[in-house]
Amino acid sequence: MTSDGRQDFAGTAEFRHDPDPTPSRPRPAEVLAESIVEIVSDSGEGAQRCGQSLAAIAARMGNGIWTVEIIPAEIQPPHRSVAGASGNRVRFASGPVTNVGDAADLVVAFNEQVLLSRLHAGEIKPGGTILIENAWQNDPDPAIVAAYAKVVAGVRADGYRVYEVPMAAECQKYVPDPRKGKNMFVLGMLCAIYSLDAEVARAQVRFIFAKKDQKIINANLELLDAGWAWADANLDLKYKVPAPPVAARQVVMNGNAALALGVVASGMEVCAMYPITPATSASHYLSSIFEKVGCVVHQAEDEISAATFAIGASYAGKCAVTITSGPGLSLKQEALGLAVMAEIPLVVIDVQRGGPSTGLPTKVEQGDLMAAMFGGHGDAPKVVMAVSSIEECFYSVITARKIAETFNMVVIILSDASLATAQQPFERPVFNPDWLAPPINQSAVPEDAKPYDWDARTGIATRFIPGQPNGMHCLTGLAHDRDSHVAYDAAINEEGLLQRSRKLAAFQTTLRLAPVFGGDDGDLLLIGWGSTKGAIEEAVTALRAQGHKVSSLHLKYLQPMASGIDAVMKRFGKVMTIENNWNDPKDDPLINDDNRRLSSLALLLRARWLVDVDCWGKARGQPLKPSAIMQAALAKLETAEGEQ
Numbered sequence: 001m002t003s004d005g006r007q008d009f010a011g012t013a014e015f016r017h018d019p020d021p022t023p024s025r026p027r028p029a030e031v032l033a034e035s036i037v038e039i040v041s042d043s044g045e046g047a048q049r050c051g052q053s054l055a056a057i058a059a060r061m062g063n064g065i066w067t068v069e070i071i072p073a074e075i076q077p078p079h080r081s082v083a084g085a086s087g088n089r090v091r092f093a094s095g096p097v098t099n100v101g102d103a104a105d106l107v108v109a110f111n112e113q114v115l116l117s118r119l120h121a122g123e124i125k126p127g128g129t130i131l132i133e134n135a136w137q138n139d140p141d142p143a144i145v146a147a148y149a150k151v152v153a154g155v156r157a158d159g160y161r162v163y164e165v166p167m168a169a170e171c172q173k174y175v176p177d178p179r180k181g182k183n184m185f186v187l188g189m190l191c192a193i194y195s196l197d198a199e200v201a202r203a204q205v206r207f208i209f210a211k212k213d214q215k216i217i218n219a220n221l222e223l224l225d226a227g228w229a230w231a232d233a234n235l236d237l238k239y240k241v242p243a244p245p246v247a248a249r250q251v252v253m254n255g256n257a258a259l260a261l262g263v264v265a266s267g268m269e270v271c272a273m274y275p276i277t278p279a280t281s282a283s284h285y286l287s288s289i290f291e292k293v294g295c296v297v298h299q300a301e302d303e304i305s306a307a308t309f310a311i312g313a314s315y316a317g318k319c320a321v322t323i324t325s326g327p328g329l330s331l332k333q334e335a336l337g338l339a340v341m342a343e344i345p346l347v348v349i350d351v352q353r354g355g356p357s358t359g360l361p362t363k364v365e366q367g368d369l370m371a372a373m374f375g376g377h378g379d380a381p382k383v384v385m386a387v388s389s390i391e392e393c394f395y396s397v398i399t400a401r402k403i404a405e406t407f408n409m410v411v412i413i414l415s416d417a418s419l420a421t422a423q424q425p426f427e428r429p430v431f432n433p434d435w436l437a438p439p440i441n442q443s444a445v446p447e448d449a450k451p452y453d454w455d456a457r458t459g460i461a462t463r464f465i466p467g468q469p470n471g472m473h474c475l476t477g478l479a480h481d482r483d484s485h486v487a488y489d490a491a492i493n494e495e496g497l498l499q500r501s502r503k504l505a506a507f508q509t510t511l512r513l514a515p516v517f518g519g520d521d522g523d524l525l526l527i528g529w530g531s532t533k534g535a536i537e538e539a540v541t542a543l544r545a546q547g548h549k550v551s552s553l554h555l556k557y558l559q560p561m562a563s564g565i566d567a568v569m570k571r572f573g574k575v576m577t578i579e580n581n582w583n584d585p586k587d588d589p590l591i592n593d594d595n596r597r598l599s600s601l602a603l604l605l606r607a608r609w610l611v612d613v614d615c616w617g618k619a620r621g622q623p624l625k626p627s628a629i630m631q632a633a634l635a636k637l638e639t640a641e642g643e644q
Helices: 047-060 112-120 142-157 167-171 182-193 198-208 214-234 255-266 280-293 303-315 326-342 369-374 390-407 417-421 490-508 530-545 565-569 600-609 626-643
Strands: 034-041 064-070 086-093 104-109 124-133 161-165 250-254 270-273 296-299 320-324 346-352 383-386 410-416 423-427 522-529 550-555 557-559 572-579 613-617
Touching (some): 034 112, 034 182, 167 182, 255 410, 280 296, 280 320, 326 410, 326 490, 346 390, 369 557, 383 390, 410 417, 410 530, 417 530, 522 600, 530 626, 565 572, 572 600, 613 626
Parallel strands (some): 270 320, 383 410
Antiparallel strands (some): 034 086, 064 423, 383 557
16 A cells, blocks of 8 residues: 555565454443544655545544644655654544544554654643554664653653554554555554444545555555454544434535536636645646546646736636635736736635745645735725635635626635645535526627726626627727727726726625624624634634623625624624734734734724724634634633723
């Protein structure tokens, strides 16, 4: 087995197969409402595949799941290093799961250094369970032996429940290279520990390696069964997370795959992109399926070319999409200005990551809101929307294409690195022909029509498609009049600015504000956007269970915003945004009310409605946790009580 399924086994190993591993000493399982598991290893050892497979098995059994990949910043980090930890976190529960959760209950570590990385990050629950590879206690290098012994002794002294597992030794019974088998052995252990269905697990392994030789499939099944049998025979861990019956057919995928499928479902036929983490896998997945439906993924030579290629394709008749991340969005800004000025529909998907500059390529941050809204020079109104779940990743692309072509505008979808790799089940979409764009209009343009004959009420002009009789005109990125003639006259320039802004206002009248989560009024309102929704609402639920009058409002459209937000804010004693971007901490000795820099949404809400909006957030490259949001909300409530 390999970590990525691409390599064959070396040599001819003798494989043993237990067709139905069962515990030698059956014992009752402890019933849990949920559990959070992490599998961490060096890059290339397959911990990510193990976690993804565990999540898929749980989801197939009906559990709610949410996964987050643990990705090192470097492409090839050194082995056995704290910075090189690679893996996956899986949260699964008896009900729906909307976020990464808090600290992990159980961690499987392939060496002590990757374990340290999770301990240093505070990602393991105090007293939690640790299963660690014990091969390092007999390593030829005395320094490695000493490092392993020190860490294991330390975590035991700190109260963690530690099990030293002979992963390599057990895998060598089945394969010559244990690095090419540990992940399936560990998957078997975890399936046994959590009482998952053996046949569902085997079906998942067959699915993973369906395109491989039967020998490879059999080897991986043997490793799965071996891990299962070893756990049942040697561990006193046995849990069960009950799964309710699933009423509707579901699919399980990550956010980038959902975005790619949304592109297909929307009817867009051209995607132009340049590879950039963490957005690249969306275009990779799209490339694997797009040609089958007669569409094209164009890999441009750079981000600017990708944007202009997409704009050209859109100008030719159908809306196109370009996929990128923060640095790429910065490079595309001048081209996006051209699309705004020429009123060419375009969808831009921005999978946000930590910044500025190269920043944190593999880590999450909600740092691009201001760039999406105001990144270009001059007034360049664009629709900006944010997705908050894997399901929204799919449907938002369909909606964005409709908006772009209805209003002849640029629409930016803000996803992020957390959603990009997170997996979540949702009801299987049923295709609707209304999702698709209508056929290209090639009828003759009326003789007296103008290419920018803006409607006085909406600012929308009928779009001329190249090839329409009587529709020939000169397209320009310069200021222009209704005939598309370059014009520097002050009144003409102002009219163009007004009409392009009027389209945004016209779209705003179609928006409806999302319902408030929790009570309609109270002591504290938390406002968020994007991937923080699940964590915020979980925190609000817990706070309300404790008797606190806390509610939340989550915004899908950031530009424009729906009417009624100000009325909602006025029904609460205090308002605070929750965001995964930078804001100055109040306890910094140099920070005060005059110089404190606020988070993005807080700044926007204060400017628009002149309401005292506070903010809390982190920019650590990690998803926000429900417990951290609870602590921030409680601190705000205490402050409010002290002010009374």
